[in-house]
Amino acid sequence: xxxxxxxxxxxxxxxxxxxxxxxxxxxxxxxxxxxxxxxxxxxxxxxxxxxxxxxxxxxxxxxxxxxxxxxxxxxxxxxxxxxxxxxxxxxxxxxxxxxxxxxxxxxxxxxxxxxxxxxxxxxxxxxxxxxxxxxxxxxxxxxxxxxxxxxxxxxxxxxxxxxxxxxxxxxxxxxxxxxxxxxxxxxxxxxxxxxxxxxxxxxxxxxxxxxxxxxxxxxxxxxxxxxxxxxxxxxxxxxxxxxxxxxxxxxxxxxxxxxxxxxxxxxxxxxxxxxxxxxxxxxxxxxxxxxxxxxxxxxxxxxxxxxxxxxxxxxxxxxxxxxxxxxx
Numbered sequence: 001x002x003x004x005x006x007x008x009x010x011x012x013x014x015x016x017x018x019x020x021x022x023x024x025x026x027x028x029x030x031x032x033x034x035x036x037x038x039x040x041x042x043x044x045x046x047x048x049x050x051x052x053x054x055x056x057x058x059x060x061x062x063x064x065x066x067x068x069x070x071x072x073x074x075x076x077x078x079x080x081x082x083x084x085x086x087x088x089x090x091x092x093x094x095x096x097x098x099x100x101x102x103x104x105x106x107x108x109x110x111x112x113x114x115x116x117x118x119x120x121x122x123x124x125x126x127x128x129x130x131x132x133x134x135x136x137x138x139x140x141x142x143x144x145x146x147x148x149x150x151x152x153x154x155x156x157x158x159x160x161x162x163x164x165x166x167x168x169x170x171x172x173x174x175x176x177x178x179x180x181x182x183x184x185x186x187x188x189x190x191x192x193x194x195x196x197x198x199x200x201x202x203x204x205x206x207x208x209x210x211x212x213x214x215x216x217x218x219x220x221x222x223x224x225x226x227x228x229x230x231x232x233x234x235x236x237x238x239x240x241x242x243x244x245x246x247x248x249x250x251x252x253x254x255x256x257x258x259x260x261x262x263x264x265x266x267x268x269x270x271x272x273x274x275x276x277x278x279x280x281x282x283x284x285x286x287x288x289x290x291x292x293x294x295x296x297x298x299x300x301x302x303x304x305x306x307x308x309x310x311x312x313x314x315x316x317x318x319x320x321x322x323x324x325x326x327x328x
Contacts, residue, residue, distance in 0.1 A: 001085040003032065003046060009089070011082045017044055017091065029087075033094065042079060043095070047088040060088035066156045067092070070129065074122035076142055076154040095142035095152060099200075103138055107204045109240055109271040111149075115141075116201055116266060118151045120259040123197060127190050127258060131156075134188055136196035137177050138203060176213050176220060180250040183224050191252035194262065198247025202233055205240050210248065225250075239269050 003009070009017040020033035029048040036042045047060045064081035067090070071077070080091040099115070107115070119141065126133055135155060144150040179195040182188055202210040210229035211220055223229065233245040243265050249255045256262045266272065 001087055009044060011080060011084065015080065019044065036091065041094040043092045045090040045092060057088060064090055072122055072125045074118045074152050076152045096145045097143055098139050099141035099143055099151060100138035103203055103207055106207045112201060112204045112240060113266050113269065113272050115151050115204065117263060119153065119197060120263045122153045123193055124259040132188055132190065133193050136193055136200060138200060176211055178224060180224050181252050183221055189252050191255045194247050194255050194259065198244050199229060202229065202244050205244065
């Protein structure tokens with residue numbers, strides 16, 4: 001079955017989709033601009049089996065079912081999904097572009113906070129529904145331009161259901177966004193999504209990646225082991241950098257407890273509060289767990305601005321190397 005701009009696609013239900021320009025492609029297939037049966041703009045994502053049809057069908061069904069069931073204003077909507085001539089299709093809402101195309105220059109603090117507000121809102125919804133995204137990066141954040149910018153999480157193909165478990169072992173995660181617990185122990189938790197959001201937030205804040213990918217896989221893993229992303233965030237010495245540094249801690253138990261807790265810190269920053277009513281900002285926040293003051297590995301890692309709550313120093317133990325030895 002040949003798909004090309006200017007052609008058409010008919011679903012098993014008889015719905016006709018007119019295909020426009022190709023918006024992107026990947027290892028599993030292509031994404032086309034399209035017009036649906038009610039003259040609505042949409043995007044058609046096609047999964048091409050090529051060699052492993054069963055594996056592609058499983059990937060398609062996972063993403064289709066999750067996106068179809070998870071309805072949130074900052075998660076891409078799926079209108080339909082079907083199989084035709086051995087190809088698998090997702091019909092999704094049409095967004096304007098990915099966040100990735102906007103990363104050539106640092107964002108203003110106000111824009112970073114607004115985009116993070118939306119993504120944290122979506123991440124909290126996923127967390128409340130016991131779902132790990134596992135693949136949060138700028139290419140998987142779609143943007144709708146208008147009077148107000150709207151950001152939406154997409155591509156839940158490798159997302160996983162926690163189903164009451166504290167952690168899961170993902171089948172596949174991009175090396176450049178792997179959380180330390182995945183590198184160290186092969187598992188992901190809810191805080192792993194926060195780590196990926198921290199990497200994304202750093203990129204928006206600086207227009208640079210917190211992990212240098214030029215040296216290949218081994219060099220990236222070493223940076224993650226040694227806590228280089230967190231160190232780079234701390235070195236910024238900005239209010240946003242301090243929050244990012246907490247999100248990028250090497251041990252997940254010392255990161256924020258939830259996306260909502262990240263937002264409670266962001267919403268106290270001056271670049272946000274100066275545009276919002278004081279009474280809206282007077283919420284109480286859940287206290288952080290007490291600090292083990294006798295921990296020999298305790299390290300100063302405090303959000304110092306007293307105007308942002310009574311956050312105390314939280315210890316960050318160094319990661320463990322082979323055989324349980326501490327990395328120096």
